[in-house]
Amino acid sequence: MVCDICGQKGARIRKVARTYGKGKNLLVIEGIPVVSCPHCGESYMTAETLHEIERLKLHRKSLAVQRPVEVVSFA
Numbered sequence: 001m002v003c004d005i006c007g008q009k010g011a012r013i014r015k016v017a018r019t020y021g022k023g024k025n026l027l028v029i030e031g032i033p034v035v036s037c038p039h040c041g042e043s044y045m046t047a048e049t050l051h052e053i054e055r056l057k058l059h060r061k062s063l064a065v066q067r068p069v070e071v072v073s074f075a
Contacts, residue, residue: 003037004044011037020057027060028069029053 005052
């Protein structure tokens with residue numbers, strides 16, 4: 001895959017989890033595809049991925065599954 005930032009071949013897609021919101025409005029989305037380039041070190045999401053994240057956030061009540069999450073404060 002060609003990196004959109006530096007134009008070199010070798011970019012890979014990796015799956016990550018991201019959190020959105022906080023407290024009772026916290027939403028964790030798993031399996032988000034992120035393009036990662038070993039040449040320039042940049043990681044980014046495509047426009048299609050960003051649109052899908054917005055769709056998931058909009059329909060979170062009907063799509064989300066509740067799971068307990070342990071939280072620890074650093075410091």
